[in-house]
Amino acid sequence: MSGTLVEPHAHSGHRPPEEVENYIAAEHSVRSWLLTVDHKRIGILYMVSITLFFFIGGVMATLIRLELMTPKGDILKSADEYNRLFTQHGIVMIFFFLIPSIPAVLGNFLIPLQIGARDLAFPKLNLLSWYIFIIGGAISLGVMVTGGVDTGWTFYTPFSSMYSNTNVIATAIGVFIVGFSSILTGLNFIVTIHTMRCPGMTWGRLPLFCWATYATSLVQVLGTPVLAITIALLGLERLLHVGIFDPKLGGDPVLFQHMFWFYSHPAVYIMVLPSFGVLNEIIPCFSRRPIFGYKFMAGAILAISMLGFLVWGHHMFVSGQSMYAGMIFAILSLLVGIPSGIKVFNWTATMYKGQIIGKTPMLYALGFVGLFTIGGLTGLMLASLAIDVHVHDTYFVVAHFHYIMVGGATMAYLGGLHFWWPKISGRMYPEFWGKVAAMIIFVGFNLTFFPQFLLGYLGMPRRYYEYRPEFQILHVMSTAGSSILAVGFAMPLVYLILSLWYSPKAPANPWGATGLEWTTPSPPPPYNFETTPIVTEGPYQYDHDEVAHA
Amino acid sequence: MWNFPFLPDQASEQANQVDGVMYVLLAVTAFFTVLIAGQVIFFGIKYRAGSKANRSGRKSTSHNLEAFWIGSTFIICVVMYIISTHVFFQMYNPPADASEIYVVAKRWMWYLQHPEGRREQDELHVPLGKAIKLVMTSQDVIHSFYVPAFRVKQDVLPGRTTALWFRPTKAGAYNLFCAEYCGSDHSRMIGTVYVMEPSDYERWLTGGPESGGRVSMASAGEQLFQKNHCSDCHSPAGQPNRGPTLVGLHGGNAPIQQKGGSVSMVKADDAYIRESILDPRAKLVAGFEPIMPSFKDQISEQDLFQIIAYIKSLGKGQEGGR
Ligand code: HEM
Ligand SMILES: [Cu+2]
Numbered sequence: 001m002s003g004t005l006v007e008p009h010a011h012s013g014h015r016p017p018e019e020v021e022n023y024i025a026a027e028h029s030v031r032s033w034l035l036t037v038d039h040k041r042i043g044i045l046y047m048v049s050i051t052l053f054f055f056i057g058g059v060m061a062t063l064i065r066l067e068l069m070t071p072k073g074d075i076l077k078s079a080d081e082y083n084r085l086f087t088q089h090g091i092v093m094i095f096f097f098l099i100p101s102i103p104a105v106l107g108n109f110l111i112p113l114q115i116g117a118r119d120l121a122f123p124k125l126n127l128l129s130w131y132i133f134i135i136g137g138a139i140s141l142g143v144m145v146t147g148g149v150d151t152g153w154t155f156y157t158p159f160s161s162m163y164s165n166t167n168v169i170a171t172a173i174g175v176f177i178v179g180f181s182s183i184l185t186g187l188n189f190i191v192t193i194h195t196m197r198c199p200g201m202t203w204g205r206l207p208l209f210c211w212a213t214y215a216t217s218l219v220q221v222l223g224t225p226v227l228a229i230t231i232a233l234l235g236l237e238r239l240l241h242v243g244i245f246d247p248k249l250g251g252d253p254v255l256f257q258h259m260f261w262f263y264s265h266p267a268v269y270i271m272v273l274p275s276f277g278v279l280n281e282i283i284p285c286f287s288r289r290p291i292f293g294y295k296f297m298a299g300a301i302l303a304i305s306m307l308g309f310l311v312w313g314h315h316m317f318v319s320g321q322s323m324y325a326g327m328i329f330a331i332l333s334l335l336v337g338i339p340s341g342i343k344v345f346n347w348t349a350t351m352y353k354g355q356i357i358g359k360t361p362m363l364y365a366l367g368f369v370g371l372f373t374i375g376g377l378t379g380l381m382l383a384s385l386a387i388d389v390h391v392h393d394t395y396f397v398v399a400h401f402h403y404i405m406v407g408g409a410t411m412a413y414l415g416g417l418h419f420w421w422p423k424i425s426g427r428m429y430p431e432f433w434g435k436v437a438a439m440i441i442f443v444g445f446n447l448t449f450f451p452q453f454l455l456g457y458l459g460m461p462r463r464y465y466e467y468r469p470e471f472q473i474l475h476v477m478s479t480a481g482s483s484i485l486a487v488g489f490a491m492p493l494v495y496l497i498l499s500l501w502y503s504p505k506a507p508a509n510p511w512g513a514t515g516l517e518w519t520t521p522s523p524p525p526p527y528n529f530e531t532t533p534i535v536t537e538g539p540y541q542y543d544h545d546e547v548a549h550a
Numbered sequence: 551m552w553n554f555p556f557l558p559d560q561a562s563e564q565a566n567q568v569d570g571v572m573y574v575l576l577a578v579t580a581f582f583t584v585l586i587a588g589q590v591i592f593f594g595i596k597y598r599a600g601s602k603a604n605r606s607g608r609k610s611t612s613h614n615l616e617a618f619w620i621g622s623t624f625i626i627c628v629v630m631y632i633i634s635t636h637v638f639f640q641m642y643n644p645p646a647d648a649s650e651i652y653v654v655a656k657r658w659m660w661y662l663q664h665p666e667g668r669r670e671q672d673e674l675h676v677p678l679g680k681a682i683k684l685v686m687t688s689q690d691v692i693h694s695f696y697v698p699a700f701r702v703k704q705d706v707l708p709g710r711t712t713a714l715w716f717r718p719t720k721a722g723a724y725n726l727f728c729a730e731y732c733g734s735d736h737s738r739m740i741g742t743v744y745v746m747e748p749s750d751y752e753r754w755l756t757g758g759p760e761s762g763g764r765v766s767m768a769s770a771g772e773q774l775f776q777k778n779h780c781s782d783c784h785s786p787a788g789q790p791n792r793g794p795t796l797v798g799l800h801g802g803n804a805p806i807q808q809k810g811g812s813v814s815m816v817k818a819d820d821a822y823i824r825e826s827i828l829d830p831r832a833k834l835v836a837g838f839e840p841i842m843p844s845f846k847d848q849i850s851e852q853d854l855f856q857i858i859a860y861i862k863s864l865g866k867g868q869e870g871g872r
Binding site for chain 2: 374378
């Protein structure tokens with residue numbers, strides 16, 4: 001939206017440009033960070049905390065992969081230790097890294113900037129959400145150092161409620177608490193997007209990143225309470241032996257799975273929808289083209305978020321639910337392929353006849369397109385009943401969801417982080433190292449997870465500490481890949497931190513991108529905009545000479 | 551190094567069908583992956599910034615194109631659904647002539663029992679070519695019975711039975727795995743399925759350690775029927791006593807007293823009989839007092855299977871009731 005601003009520009013006044021106060025330099029004390037209500041600073045707080053969780057989860061993943069190099073248990077002392085590791089890896093990565101990643105870091109930072117607002121609707125609530133997140137996280141970390149939990153991140157009953165003798169309750173409390181952070185953040189975003197858009201920022205001109213975060217927020221607000229209820233019931237049964245899930249007490253174990261997946265399937269969309277938003281910003285910018293099919297892109301995001309509530313039963317095809325239920329869940333799940341297809345095709349159509357620039361964010365975005373395609377199509381295989389009976393609960397499923405969650409969502413997060421790094425930090429990232437890391441991650445990722453599709457189809461069950469020797473070759477390949485992947489993930493941590501001191505200062509709009517966030521200095525001033533922007537045209541006006549201009 | 555297989559053994563009728571569906575889906579997946587990745591790479595090169603490629607006539611929206619890919623993905627999804635559901639349907643419904651074998655899962659072991667009486671642990675012997683239906687339950691948490699070579703899997707739940715069937719088509723020894731995470735030794739809850747020539751299987755059935763004193767499941771069930779004093783109220787002679795007779799019950803309909811006083815017919819299948827033993831008051835047979843005690847926690851899952859086998863042996867009921 002460059003050129004859509006009504007003047008005056010930020011530094012036309014009395015202050016020389018280099019003295020424009022920015023949100024980072026505004027105050028320096030630790031207290032000023034911990035008590036900040038600036039959405040940008042809160043975004044940074046989240047960034048630091050989820051990075052910590054990501055590396056904790058990563059260390060666990062490394063240990064899991066090392067253990068699986070050989071069929072027999074060797075590196076870890078016991079099967080119980082292995083079971084605790086994969087459980088905690090899952091809990092950390094899903095609840096404490098991926099769910100908050102794009103929404104809480106990039107969403108917090110960008111939504112007010114993209115809609116031309118001064119802050120979120122409820123700045124103090126935003127800070128509270130972060131504290132809730134930290135309390136939940138601290139409890140879960142506390143559990144891990146004091147014995148751990150071994151139920152799997154899925155907490156299936158009656159194992160979790162009556163049989164496991166690890167810290168199920170404390171972990172459940174941690175997850176329960178962090179859910180409120182998710183609900184409050186979602187609520188904050190919804191209200192903000194509804195009420196704080198600047199003049200001229202109509203729904204039809206809303207950047208697709210905001211659309212994606214908006215849809216995600218709806219899912220967070222509608223789905224997370226069900227998780228809270230489920231966890232509370234689990235706690236009731238475990239502590240007070242109220243029969244809800246264990247048949248010995250008169251309960252029904254499959255009921256838990258219905259309740260759990262009613263949240264957790266939408267939760268996988270909480271993890272992936274925001275990445276669609278990120279891609280919708282990066283691909284047009286580095287193709288110098290408007291996004292293809294804006295309305296369909298926004299519609300597809302909403303369609304996925306709503307369909308996502310109707311497909312939970314596809315996790316339960318062999319759970320003993322009725323055959324007819326399975327058949328209905330299967331067709332609804334397959335239909336998710338349609339809006340997912342719309343997204344992918346529109347991304348490639350955006351590149352068509354563009355001026356494609358292969359900067360780091362674009363490399364991540366293009367990697368995402370390929371890996372999400374594989375993840376989505378294998379999802380269709382899983383939704384095809386006959387196949388799922390064979391590969392359910394095998395490494396095939398493990399490969400599928402890592403293609404979506406790591407190859408997809410995590411790559412999108414990294415792409416977004418690089419894209420907006422100049423805006424966030426006020427410094428450029430080193431382009432060469434950025435590209436090298438993106439490529440290492442892409443290669444390492446495929447080497448780690450592609451063999452797992454083969455393993456799964458061969459029949460290797462998931463959550464196995466020891467396995468039959470015929471599976472070893474593929475496990476060794478996967479472990480080798482994971483060591484490459486680990487290097488790839490460590491690199492951005494190093495060079496992004498170093499860039500704060502050693503990289504050149506970033507201009508307001510290094511990519512020549514549209515979008516209000518690029519009209520304010522990098523890093524932005526605490527109040528975001530000198531004057532409230534006024535929007536006069538749609539987003540992604542990269543291309544004024546096109547045919548059939550809408 | 552490269553001689554690892556890409557498919558597990560195909561040792562059942564279902565295996566071929568599932569792999570058939572897989573080939574179709576693999577073709578679809580490969581097609582779209584190559585299409586999308588190809589476009590990304592091709593456009594990335596051809597339309598790299600500053601290249602001389604012709605860029606005239608571009609658009610940023612087209613309803614026809616959107617309709618085209620919505621339509622084509624829809625058709626592909628429906629086709630996937632039809633072929634996979636067709637196979638699933640067959641996998642789900644055992645043929646009428648399937649012979650039953652009973653499975654009890656318990657952390658971290660599989661107990662199996664053949665109707666003829668032979669029991670085994672973590673091993674299952676089955677004859678080649680015959681449809682086998684496994685009737686399964688768990689003593690504790692959820693497990694899952696998984697034989698990759700047969701492409702079958704079914705969760706095994708506590709408190710109820712689930713079933714799974716297959717028809718082995720290739721003699722050999724195959725992996726049996728527990729596929730639902732069940733705690734410490736989940737990865738050791740494994741075993742072997744032996745598919746044998748029918749004659750070998752017959753010999754195997756009558757052999758084994760307790761071959762001398764072995765009794766069929768039904769006769770073992772009869773002994774339990776006496777021992778637990780079921781026979782005190784349920785006369786095996788066919789007359790109602792303090793409780794209804796169980797002769798000719800299984801497979802027929804039982805008249806159940808409803809709240810309002812009306813009577814409705816309920817199918818007397820394994821699940822009904824199981825429930826009647828563990829929770830007799832859940833469904834009361836019309837005309838009898840609610841005096842039967844619950845045998846919950848008193849009869850093991852294995853014994854339950856035997857008692858049910860005995861009741862089954864008392865004759866098959868009529869659809870219309872007795
Ligand atoms: C076209 C879209 C998709 C379809 C049709 C699809 C389908 C499926 C199906 C049928 C399963 C169950 C497999 C089983 O347990 O046997 C599954 C598992 C899973 N999917 Fe997807 N999926 C899609 C996209 C996604 C996305 C976008 C994510 C995450 C961001 C995701 C994450 C997961 C996870 C985490 C699991 C495994 C959960 C567990 O058992 O631990 N999927 N998917
Ligand atoms: Cu098990």
